[in-house]
Amino acid sequence: MIGRRHGIVSWVALCVVLGVFVLCVQTGAAGAEYVSPFAVVAHGSGGGELFVAEYTADRVAVFRVDKSKVSKEIKLPDAPSGLAVSPDGSRLYVTGVAAGASGGRGLVHAVDTSSGKIIFSLPAGHMPNAPVVSPDGSRLYVCNRFDNDVAVYDVAARKEVARIAVLREPVAAATTPDGRHLFVANHLPTDAADLDYVAAVVSVIDTSSRTCAGTIQLPNGSTGLRGVCISPGGEHAYVTHILARYQLPTTQLERGWMNTNALSVIDVAGKKLINTVLLDEVDRGAANPWGVACSDDGKWVCVAHAGTHEVSVIDQAALHDKLERVARGEQVSEVSQAPEDVPNDLAFLVGMRRRLRLAGNGARGLAILDGKAYATEYFSGSLGVVDLNPDAMHRPRSLSLGSERAMSTARKGEMFFNDAALCFQNWQSCASCHPDGRADGLNWDLLNDGMGNPKNTKSLVLSHETPPAMISGARDDTETAVRSGIRFIQFAVRPEEDAAAIDEYLKSVAPVKSPYLVDGGLSQAAVRGRDVFERAKCGACHSGRLYTDLGQYNVGTGKNREVDLKFDTPTLVEAWRTAPYLHDGRAVTMRGVLKEHNLGDRHGVTSSLTEDQLNDLSEFVLSL
Numbered sequence: 020m021i022g023r024r025h026g027i028v029s030w031v032a033l034c035v036v037l038g039v040f041v042l043c044v045q046t047g048a049a050g051a052e053y054v055s056p057f058a059v060v061a062h063g064s065g066g067g068e069l070f071v072a073e074y075t076a077d078r079v080a081v082f083r084v085d086k087s088k089v090s091k092e093i094k095l096p097d098a099p100s101g102l103a104v105s106p107d108g109s110r111l112y113v114t115g116v117a118a119g120a121s122g123g124r125g126l127v128h129a130v131d132t133s134s135g136k137i138i139f140s141l142p143a144g145h146m147p148n149a150p151v152v153s154p155d156g157s158r159l160y161v162c163n164r165f166d167n168d169v170a171v172y173d174v175a176a177r178k179e180v181a182r183i184a185v186l187r188e189p190v191a192a193a194t195t196p197d198g199r200h201l202f203v204a205n206h207l208p209t210d211a212a213d214l215d216y217v218a219a220v221v222s223v224i225d226t227s228s229r230t231c232a233g234t235i236q237l238p239n240g241s242t243g244l245r246g247v248c249i250s251p252g253g254e255h256a257y258v259t260h261i262l263a264r265y266q267l268p269t270t271q272l273e274r275g276w277m278n279t280n281a282l283s284v285i286d287v288a289g290k291k292l293i294n295t296v297l298l299d300e301v302d303r304g305a306a307n308p309w310g311v312a313c314s315d316d317g318k319w320v321c322v323a324h325a326g327t328h329e330v331s332v333i334d335q336a337a338l339h340d341k342l343e344r345v346a347r348g349e350q351v352s353e354v355s356q357a358p359e360d361v362p363n364d365l366a367f368l369v370g371m372r373r374r375l376r377l378a379g380n381g382a383r384g385l386a387i388l389d390g391k392a393y394a395t396e397y398f399s400g401s402l403g404v405v406d407l408n409p410d411a412m413h414r415p416r417s418l419s420l421g422s423e424r425a426m427s428t429a430r431k432g433e434m435f436f437n438d439a440a441l442c443f444q445n446w447q448s449c450a451s452c453h454p455d456g457r458a459d460g461l462n463w464d465l466l467n468d469g470m471g472n473p474k475n476t477k478s479l480v481l482s483h484e485t486p487p488a489m490i491s492g493a494r495d496d497t498e499t500a501v502r503s504g505i506r507f508i509q510f511a512v513r514p515e516e517d518a519a520a521i522d523e524y525l526k527s528v529a530p531v532k533s534p535y536l537v538d539g540g541l542s543q544a545a546v547r548g549r550d551v552f553e554r555a556k557c558g559a560c561h562s563g564r565l566y567t568d569l570g571q572y573n574v575g576t577g578k579n580r581e582v583d584l585k586f587d588t589p590t591l592v593e594a595w596r597t598a599p600y601l602h603d604g605r606a607v608t609m610r611g612v613l614k615e616h617n618l619g620d621r622h623g624v625t626s627s628l629t630e631d632q633l634n635d636l637s638e639f640v641l642s643l
Contacts, residue, residue, distance in 0.1 A: 053426075056395035057072050057074045058071070058383075060111075061104075063388075066085025070082075075098065077097060079113060081093065081135070099113045100115065108132060113128045114161055115147070116146055139177055141177060149190060151192045159171075160194070165531070165534045166534055167185055167189065168184050171226075186222060189204065190244065191246050193256065199225070201226055203221065208220075208461070209607070212475050212605070217265070217461060240461070241281070242263055243451065245260065247311065249287065259308035259322055269463060272510050274302075275299055278447040279299050294342050296361060304442070306325075306442070306447050306448055307439065310322070310383060317335060319334065320338065321392045326445070331368075331375075332407055332409075342361070346358050351367075352366055378415040379401045383395050387407070390406065391404055391407060392404070399417060404418060428520050432521040435520055436524055441517065442511055449509075453479055457479070458478045460598075472581055474603065478597045480530050480593050482497040483522065491584060548634075548635035551635055566643060567589060608637070614633055
């Protein structure tokens, strides 16, 4: 939660936390510091296999359920960010994120599941993840997170055949049983943050026409989408996300005042939202819902909670019965008298959901096999196991994936950053508003510079190098902001070593290379834009290697009582990732900053620039 108005932070020393995964510069299991199990898929039954993506170990572990141990390790040339198994089980498709000069450009590998050998590899986009195989096995779909599109591969021909544009940062996808549609979870909103309604959406792809067939709007405040799955019969899709109450001043946390955690239920045939239920309870949050999966028999919907280290097991029939009754106008709880009440009902799931604690830390990926749910415990390097049988006595247990090195201070800080145990009643973690150390796309009224003047969440990349912290410079430095965030946003008192560890994590994080780069360098347009950058005097304030002089200026964007307020000069590094822009997020695009929201040339001399020059300047800034 650290002050959301910071100058920017980095990611883990050799790692880049990518929302659904972490990019590590090291390769090879021998050099890996941690296992970091992220994604998991199941194959077979009656003692089948689990394939586990071990991100920072650059390998996939094959876990035999009947023997409760790793039977094989598949080494990869890059970090595995997502997994999918072919219908016949003969191939495992792995999206891989390459480090170094590739700038986030990745590959998708087809692996023979018997031998563990790579059959072939194909180029993918920027930070590929969440692969999905069509039901007939002929097509492979890969979400290219920062290209904002989905690639379609012809498996037999071993080539990419289409790119389908979605909205913002696709991080999860699922296909219907008939293969006609692909539901894609967009991680963040695309809206201006100063609007009355700001929410991320689910894109629906028509696989036959290879076009986006529409989007499904989630409730106001929906952000941080992480998982999506389809019910066995294909009737419903389930999406995990945060449901932020961003229009309220952050005066408290009780009853989900700031952030709640949600599961949205979608009518697949109608391509519309049925409703959104809260995974929290009245006095205890269920922070950071991530993976979601349905049991094959259609009885259970399961959700992994990365912030509270548990799995929710929801009675699917009871859930839909209650949603149908409230849709007919029946009062189904003290709060829910009509459909619009459900997203505010912290007791809606009472009697139909079990919250089962895990022994490990950081549940992310989720797979179901033979009546049990398996969650990847990212920071413990293990698999958590949950028996779906409601009559079974739950005893938290973890299955080892191998030895795990002792945590460094930075690794502990990363764990704390993602851990809602640091927060009063477990409502949120730092990552709830700063997913992957970045921003949630919302405005928040944090009270550190008064009430009634919300500011846009800022990425934390490079924040320790670019004081002061917060957009208005309300904190002298990020160290102060970290401790203030724990006290005034998490509403907790923690040992000093927790805050110090978070500092080390944030200092260790490195920016991701821009998707606007071409072969690791500036495009021709960006080269021209670099010259425009200097002519427009942008470099007067955005100077040096971090593109900031650390100063504060009145650039004419303040409103009401802040009309003459001076704002901190942010770094432009990774600006391609931090939309919307300006202190209140009013500018959806960088071009909007330069053109529509720069009255009187107080924010760079741009009024005389041609359309081509504006486009080139924007290209340069977005390449940093």
